[in-house]
Each structure stands twice: as structure tokens, then as C-alpha cells.
Amino acid sequence: MPSYNYASYIREAIESVIKQTYTNWELIIIDDASTDSSLGIIKEYLRKDPRIKLVINEKNLGLAKTLKKGMSFAEGNWIAFLECDDIFQPTSLEKKMEAAQSGAELIFSAAEGFDNKNKIQKFEKHIEDINKYIIKLDKSMFIEGFPNFVYKTNIIPTFSVVMVKKEILAGCNFNPLCETALDYYLWAQLCFHKIYYIHEKLTLWRLHNDSYLNRKQYSWLRKFLFSISIFAQTVQNKNRIQQFFIIANSIRKRLIYFNISKNRIKLSLFNNRYIFEKFLP
Structure with a gap:
């Protein structure tokens, strides 16, 4: 407690x-x-x-x-x-x-x-x-x-x-x-x-x-990155190819959920090394 x-x-x-x-x-x-x-x-x-x-x-x-x-x-x-x-x-x-x-x-x-x-x-x-x-x-x-x-x-x-x-x-x-x-x-x-x-x-x-x-309050960006970490955790036992496409699709959905426009954040699913190196094994 x-x-x-x-x-x-x-x-x-x-x-x-x-x-x-x-x-x-x-x-x-x-x-x-x-x-x-x-x-x-x-x-x-x-x-x-x-x-x-x-x-x-x-x-x-x-x-x-x-x-x-x-x-x-x-x-x-x-x-x-x-x-x-x-x-x-x-x-x-x-x-x-x-x-x-x-x-x-x-x-x-x-x-x-x-x-x-x-x-x-x-x-x-x-x-x-x-x-x-x-x-x-x-x-x-x-x-x-x-x-x-x-x-x-x-x-x-x-x-x-x-x-x-x-x-x-x-x-x-x-x-x-x-x-x-x-x-x-x-x-x-x-x-x-x-x-x-x-x-x-x-x-x-x-x-x-x-x-x-x-x-406690957190910025939309931190909440967004946290949601990606949840996706990474749920596919941790799958191979890297499966992980990539599942997480990439989840990111796309979350971009819509958070209403993040291209002008607000430039996010490349294939080049964002920070996300995939941080959360994938």
C-alpha cells in the first residue's frame, strides 16, 4: 500500500x-x-x-x-x-x-x-x-x-x-x-x-x-510516445518484421487519435530511429 x-x-x-x-x-x-x-x-x-x-x-x-x-x-x-x-x-x-x-x-x-x-x-x-x-x-x-x-x-x-x-x-x-x-x-x-x-x-x-x-499532467507528445511503448510491449515476443508493421500501423492510428497533423510533427515510420531503437529488442 x-x-x-x-x-x-x-x-x-x-x-x-x-x-x-x-x-x-x-x-x-x-x-x-x-x-x-x-x-x-x-x-x-x-x-x-x-x-x-x-x-x-x-x-x-x-x-x-x-x-x-x-x-x-x-x-x-x-x-x-x-x-x-x-x-x-x-x-x-x-x-x-x-x-x-x-x-x-x-x-x-x-x-x-x-x-x-x-x-x-x-x-x-x-x-x-x-x-x-x-x-x-x-x-x-x-x-x-x-x-x-x-x-x-x-x-x-x-x-x-x-x-x-x-x-x-x-x-x-x-x-x-x-x-x-x-x-x-x-x-x-x-x-x-x-x-x-x-x-x-x-x-x-x-x-x-x-x-x-x-x-499529474503530461504533454500530448509524452502521452503519444507512451502509447507507442505499450504497443512495443505487447509484441515483444514476436519477430522484428512483425513488430515493425504492428507498431507502424499502431502509430498511424494514434496519429489520428491524437489529431497530430503533418505540420505539427514530422514522423517517418521507416526512419524514426529513436522510437524503434528505444522500444524494440
């Missing part, structure tokens, strides 16, 4: 872990140099439950480095994410551990948005579009063909619905061009693994104006 200046919410998040029906867990909280009363609240729980551990960053490192640091302290074989403004339903870990017995390597569930009405409506529309245009998520199942559509959109709504094997997560690159899309970047790298979806809302996802997503 990464923590940064969410004193108003972190108590609910910690309580939701303590109330889990599955009890063989450890909660590692990594505080990223909070300046509010978050640390005081966390330390209350350290005294109450020995399964809770606290790691404190001396300076603010950001989400990517904080998560990677926290993972190094984990003793178990599975990592279940919970952002400190979200809430687990009581059976969240139990249901995911049951799914883990099926051979899954990354498990995610549905989520229920709460807090901001407008943001909830946008989230529900996003899920509706996924079911209509990408993949129908209407039952618990292994996700077949994940690499074929992960570059289109992120079907996993938030870190807080995911549990993943530590050994495969440890092999991921944690340095996306857009840090707010770190989760999407990780899932693209893990898209060839066995992914299982639980059709139950096991996480309450707090949608609010002070969320991490709303704190």
Missing part, C-alpha cells in the same frame, strides 16, 4: 485489510514522505497488528519507485495492490487466492466506483465500452487473447483490483513515460502470462478530484 498525504482515507483502507476473511496476509505500507497526519494513523495500526509493516521514504520518490521498493520487502509469493484511498471488500483476498489455485499468474476483479458522481459515470461508461467493443466481461474467466487488445485500452480499472505473482512482477520495467499510467505499462509487459478475471466487485475504487491521476 503506497501512502502519500491521504490521512483522510488511509484508515478506511487499512481497516478493510484487517477485516479480510483470508487472514494469512502481510500489509506493507510505504509512506512516500507524507506531510500530513498519515504516519501517525499508520503507527496506530502498527501497535495493534503485527502483520502490518511500515517503510518510510526519506524523500518523495513517486509511485513507481515506491511500489518497487515496497515489493522488495514482501515475504509472500503474491502481491495484492491496494491504494490508500481505496477499500477492499471483506472477501477480496479470499476470492483472489481461490483463483490463484487455477494456475493464474495475474488476477483482477471488477470494481465499484464511489465518491464523485461525475467520475463514477465516466468509469461506468468506460466499462460499458470495454464490454461492447473490446471483450465481454460478464463472468469469471481466464482472459484469452490479452495481447491482442491490451494496446487498445486498459481493461483493468485500477491497481487496487489486482493480485499478481511477485516473481513475474519483479521482472517488469517500472519506468513508464507517463507515471500516471504505470499500471497500464505493467499490464502490457505481463500480457503473455495467464490472466484471470473475477466477475465480482471486490474493490471499492474511490474516484475523487484529489486522486493521483489528477495530480
